[in-house]
Amino acid sequence: MIYEHAHLTISPEESDAFESAFASARHHLESAPGCRSVDLTRSIDQPSTYLLKVGWDRIEDHLEVFPTTDNARSFGQSVATYFQEKPLVVHFPG
Template structure:
């Protein structure tokens, strides 16, 4: 299992629209091949900051398979225009050190 952590920066004018879209965006992601879990967390110290955490069965499910899916297209429609800057994405292994 791989855990994607994406730091999202949402423009002030788009926060309400983004938060309304999150429940559907979560369901869209969960229906993607290889997606196992999704959560979105609001930052307490960064205005417009959110952490999107997605658990994927394999990193290839996120990087190779997902971009060509209908789910990726729908996710972009739901939240893609809310970003004030490109998301910062880092992947983490499931194993602890």
């Protein structure tokens, strides 16, 4: 198992809309092949920063399989418009 940590930067004025969009689109991640867990947390001291933690069976599930799926397209269409910059993504062993 590996864990994807994605640092997301969202305008504080858009945080409610982003959180609502994420809640509606979350199932696209959760039902993706190899996805085992999804967690979104807003920073306490940097309100424009979120940490998205996704557990995957294998790194290939995230980097090779997921991007080719309808799940990825739907998830991206739902939340990507809220990103102020490209997410910083780092993978950790589980």
